[in-house]
Amino acid sequence: xxxxxxxxxxRAARELKDGYVVNLGIGMPTLxxxxxxxxxxxxLQSENGLxxxxxxxxxxxxxxxxxxAGKQTITARLGASYFSSSDSFAMIRGGHIDMCILGAMQxxxxxxxxxxxxxxxxxxxxxxxxxxxxxxxRVVVTMEHNAKDGAAKLVRKCSLPLTGQxxxxxxxxxxCVLEMDHARQRFVLKEVAPGVTPxxxxxxxxxxxxxxxxxxxxxx
Amino acid sequence: xxxxxxxxxxxxxxxxxxxxIIRDGMTVMVGGFGLCGIPEKLIVALRDTxxxxxxxxxxxxxVDDFGLGLLLQTRQIKKMVSSYVGENATFxxxxxxxxxxxxxxxxxxxxxxxxxxxxxxxxxYTATGVGTPVAEGKETREFYRPSEDTRAMNRELKGAxxxxxxxxxxxxxxxGLYADLALVKAYKADHFGNLVFRKTARNFNAMMAGAxxxxxxxxxxxxxxxxxxxxxxxxxxxxxxxxxxxxSEKRIEQRTTRAG
Numbered sequence: 001x002x003x004x005x006x007x008x009x010x011r012a013a014r015e016l017k018d019g020y021v022v023n024l025g026i027g028m029p030t031l032x033x034x035x036x037x038x039x040x041x042x043x044l045q046s047e048n049g050l051x052x053x054x055x056x057x058x059x060x061x062x063x064x065x066x067x068x069a070g071k072q073t074i075t076a077r078l079g080a081s082y083f084s085s086s087d088s089f090a091m092i093r094g095g096h097i098d099m100c101i102l103g104a105m106q107x108x109x110x111x112x113x114x115x116x117x118x119x120x121x122x123x124x125x126x127x128x129x130x131x132x133x134x135x136x137x138r139v140v141v142t143m144e145h146n147a148k149d150g151a152a153k154l155v156r157k158c159s160l161p162l163t164g165q166x167x168x169x170x171x172x173x174x175x176c177v178l179e180m181d182h183a184r185q186r187f188v189l190k191e192v193a194p195g196v197t198p199x200x201x202x203x204x205x206x207x208x209x210x211x212x213x214x215x216x217x218x219x220x
Numbered sequence: 221x222x223x224x225x226x227x228x229x230x231x232x233x234x235x236x237x238x239x240x241i242i243r244d245g246m247t248v249m250v251g252g253f254g255l256c257g258i259p260e261k262l263i264v265a266l267r268d269t270x271x272x273x274x275x276x277x278x279x280x281x282x283v284d285d286f287g288l289g290l291l292l293q294t295r296q297i298k299k300m301v302s303s304y305v306g307e308n309a310t311f312x313x314x315x316x317x318x319x320x321x322x323x324x325x326x327x328x329x330x331x332x333x334x335x336x337x338x339x340x341x342x343x344x345y346t347a348t349g350v351g352t353p354v355a356e357g358k359e360t361r362e363f364y365r366p367s368e369d370t371r372a373m374n375r376e377l378k379g380a381x382x383x384x385x386x387x388x389x390x391x392x393x394x395x396g397l398y399a400d401l402a403l404v405k406a407y408k409a410d411h412f413g414n415l416v417f418r419k420t421a422r423n424f425n426a427m428m429a430g431a432x433x434x435x436x437x438x439x440x441x442x443x444x445x446x447x448x449x450x451x452x453x454x455x456x457x458x459x460x461x462x463x464x465x466x467x468s469e470k471r472i473e474q475r476t477t478r479a480g
Contacts, residue, residue: 047327048253049420056478064256064470065407065421071254071307072476082419084426084454085253085279086335089328093348095367112351122312123324125304130354131328134347165351 002174003193003218008142010035010220011191012101012172015140016042023047023092023132025102026070028142032101045097047128049088052080069128089128093135100136102129104143104171106158109207110185111168113141114160126163133164145173145204152206154178154187176201177218178209186210191218224413225442225463229265232436232462241401241434242271245298249334249402249428250278250288254307255473257421258287259405259438261466266403267291277301277334277399279327279424281311286471292320301397303327307473326354329394331427337396338430345391359393402432405468406455408441413460414453415439422454429455436462 003011005028013035016022021043024030033053036042044053046068053068054075061075068074076082083091091097106114113133116126133139147153154171171178171187175196178187188210189198198211226232236242248266252258263282267290274297281300282288291297292310299321305311314320325333326348336344345363349355368386404425407418415437417425429435442465 046420048256049423056476058480059477062472062475062477063419064472065419067254067256067420067472067474071256071473073472073474074476076419082417082422084417085327085331085423086427089331093328093332093346095365117353122316123322124306125302125324126326126354127304128327130326130352131348134350135328162352 001193001195002145003220004174006031007220008172008174011177011218012140012142013037014220015099015170016040017098018042020098021045021051021096023097023100023136025100025129027103029101029103030070045088045091046074047085047088047092047132049083049085050076050080051083051091052077054080089131092128092131095135095137097136099138099140100132101140101142102132104141104153106153106155106160107141107143107168107171107207108155108158109187109209111166111180111187112158113163113168114158115163117161119161129163133167138169139167140170140172141168142172145175152204154205154207154209156206156208175204181210184210188212189215191216193218221411224461225411225465227464229261229438229464229466230268232262232464233265233269236434237269237271242266242269244271245273246271246400247275247277249399249432250276251402251404251423251425251428252287253279253420253423255282255287255471257405257417257423257425258282259403259436260287260468262403262436262438262464263287263290267294267296272296273298275299275301277397279303279330281305281308283307283473284310295319299323301325301330303330324354329354331424333394333397334424334427334431337398338427341396343393343395345393347389347391350390350392355392360390361393362388362390364388397431399428399432400434402428402435404429404435404437406437406439408443408448409437409439409460409463410443410445410447410457411463412445413437413457413463414448415455415457415460416448416452417454426454429459435460436464438464438466438468440465440468
């Protein structure tokens with residue numbers, strides 16, 4: 001059974017550590033916030049200028065001056081701080097964010113990522129993605145293992161224009177968890193979804209990956 | 221004291237055409253992130269000056285009928301310098317037809333280019349965008365990361381160390397940005413132009429106020445000089461040329477709430 005979107009985010013949340021400062025991308029990564037373990041103190045950063053995102057506001061607490069990077073109305077938690085966009089990206093570029101989780105269209109075997117543009121289609125822009133993958137200490141991708149048409153998303157070399165080079169540390173898909181071995185510049189298969197074999201993963205992956213003798217099943 | 225406060229956005233721009241500050245082909249910075257913290261009434265006033273062929277530096281392009289979308293509808297913008305322009309059908313149409321030129325910048329690079337331009341820094345190196353279309357045709361150079369090699373950063377510094385296993389990394393040269401006019405939105409101003417921003421409405425406004433020859437601030441609250449604690453000032457008043465107090469609509473793009 002491949003992991004559901006919710007299970008992927010639950011698995012991603014297990015990468016969080018107490019005291020971490022984390023930036024969550026728009027879409028599936030945002031849902032990781034719902035699975036932060038009880039008692040763990042995680043600070044969510046929003047690149048439009050907030051450290052310490054709180055829950056969504058109640059109808060009466062909605063404030064047009066307080067939004068996240070997805071332009072949703074939010075609240076700030078106790079201890080939060082506001083800053084300008086240049087300060088926010090100084091925080092990101094300067095390596096002061098422990099982890100970011102974002103989606104991808106393609107990830108290459110050396111950890112390149114493409115997630116902002118498809119040639120010939122309307123380009124909306126990269127937003128803060130290029131800065132995040134270049135600056136954050138640990139970059140985690142959550143995505144479907146394959147595209148809707150079955151095409152591999154974990155590829156030898158990205159055919160789409162890159163967002164960043166050799167910057168991905170972990171990939172969590174519906175089929176498996178892969179961790180970058182920086183010395184060997186290849187992903188290592190770390191866990192497989194229940195009922196999924198390492199051979200299944202290999203068959204659905206174009207990238208060269210390292211498969212250890214024994215691969216545990218994801219528990220989430 | 222120079223009178224910076226004007227009664228309306230129109231009044232704040234009334235003489236700027238004659239003075240050559242507002243002119244066709246000019247570059248204008250417009251603050252805001254999405255619709256949050258945009259100088260909404262100043263955008264309308266700029267539209268009404270009839271100025272054309274604008275190069276507009278702004279993180280986003282508003283929505284069809286609000287924010288910079290208004291200047292797109294009237295085809296007053298020739299080129300946008302932005303990081304993300306998702307929510308605007310007018311934009312999409314003009315972009316696809318080739319009518320509108322767009323330069324995409326990574327959001328942090330855009331923010332730093334504006335900050336640098338205002339700070340007198342013509343160019344800087346960043347790791348953002350290396351190996352991507354953004355770096356094509358730009359100079360690159362290798363450095364150690366500042367955090368990994370204080371020795372290379374300061375050769376005179378005794379005891380400075382290079383982290384074990386530190387390797388040089390490629391950086392790309394990006395230039396500073398400076399505009400003819402900046403339109404910014406702040407929460408509060410005093411008559412000297414000291415500005416206080418509110419929550420995430422600060423975003424690009426803080427840097428843009430420092431990166432243009434002429435700066436107009438749209439504010440919600442105006443107080444006498446001395447009405448803002450010096451410790452609370454986000455942008456010092458010397459950056460601001462004109463101030464207009466408005467009642468803004470502050471439209472919300474994605475109203476998201478929880479029960480309770």
